[in-house]
Amino acid sequence: MPESDQSLGRKILSFFIKEEDPAGTAAGTPPTGSPAPPRPAGSTAPASASPAGRPAEAPTGAPPGSATPGTIDPKFAEHFASVLAQHNPPGPDYFEFRETLRSLGNLGLTEEKQYQAAWASFKALGGPADASVLTNTANQYVTVLAKDREAFARSVEATLAERVGGLQSEQKRLQSENEALARQLLEIQQRIDANASRLNAIGGEISEQSAKITQNRQNYDVTFAHFTDQIKGDIAKITQYLR
Template identity: 60%
Template sequence: MAEQETSPGLEGFGKKLLSLFIKDVPENRPRPVVPQAPNNPVIPPAVQANPVSTPLAPVTPSAEGSVDTKFVDHFASVLSKANQPGPDYFEFRETLKNLSNLNLSEDQQYQAAWASFRAMGGPADVSSLINSANQYLTALNNDQQAFSRTVDAALNEKVGGLSNEQKQLQAENEQLAKQILELQRKIDANNGRLAQIGGEIDEQSRKIAQNKSNYEATLAVFVGQIKRDLLKLGEYIKQ
């Protein structure tokens, strides 16, 4: 997002702008990085020229967010660029705001504000006032679209990158889990074979020991018999 440049005195204009729409003015904070307005504006629906039944009372921020002066200063920049020479909607809005503290009915406030607006040199035709208000709505609408595009781009870049990393790590963990499971199966198989080998060693050792004993016993018979025969040959047969 490109940062909007603010002209001298814009902070004061921003605070004044905020006071016309918001009851409680928050403390100043650092300005944000904000989007440039697109080249091809989308015109919002025109305000009807019929008498307005509800005044533009100070707006209460939504529960999901809060009014931040860093954005107020940005909107002040947007609206100041859309401002036309001479009295227009802002002067009317300021007059209407000043009348809100008087004990006047709603229609009396609007009639008095309209009379004061005309006395300032404003156009006598209410449609000119409505058109100027629509110009500010158009500027804000264009800025909102540009801001939405920057938010989408930031989500794609930041959140999208983190989502890809998340998926990659999850896939890697699944692969490692499979490898761990395979290794555990191999360890279990080896342990089973080790237990089996222990029994086989005992059995083979016993068999070999028994075979050795049988060999030695059988050998003793043959050796003993041959030695006995040699002894008897020496005893009974003379050379």
């Protein structure tokens, strides 16, 4: 085909998501008459990362770490369209048929008539007369997307191992550190309690020892006075009686 991958990608994208109906795509509801776009590797963990394995931001209002239902994501739709464009072979195939079928969506025809009319138009434009070319090429695109999904899942697992694994290691380290600090706090509290008990005991001992020392000093002074008074008395009497 003469079309560039970029322009073909935009056309492929238009098959699945109508630009004029953003509300429908935002809510995850495919446009009427168009097949639902492939979900990006499930509706939980894979929806949290980009095709390159880089986690996307959580939806506004969702609590951190909570799982939310998957929705049609414009960046993944663009990615799938690009993948399909890169694998679109030359000549009419499923997507040319799909473009014709999409153009008949507003004519009021039944679904069966739409497919029959699109098939007739497809053949008139030079497409193969065997309808198996449509199913075969459509299955090829499904296979291409499935391979991309496998690669995406691997990138998600690698990102989880790198980021979540790192966070889990930090979590264990912090838990161990907190346990060590808690033990230290317990030991410190035990020392504080022991010191407080000893301080109370010391207060009583200070009073007791102070009283004992004061009493001893008073007893010393009284005894000292008694002895010195006797000696001084003897000195006076010696002086008086022994001249």
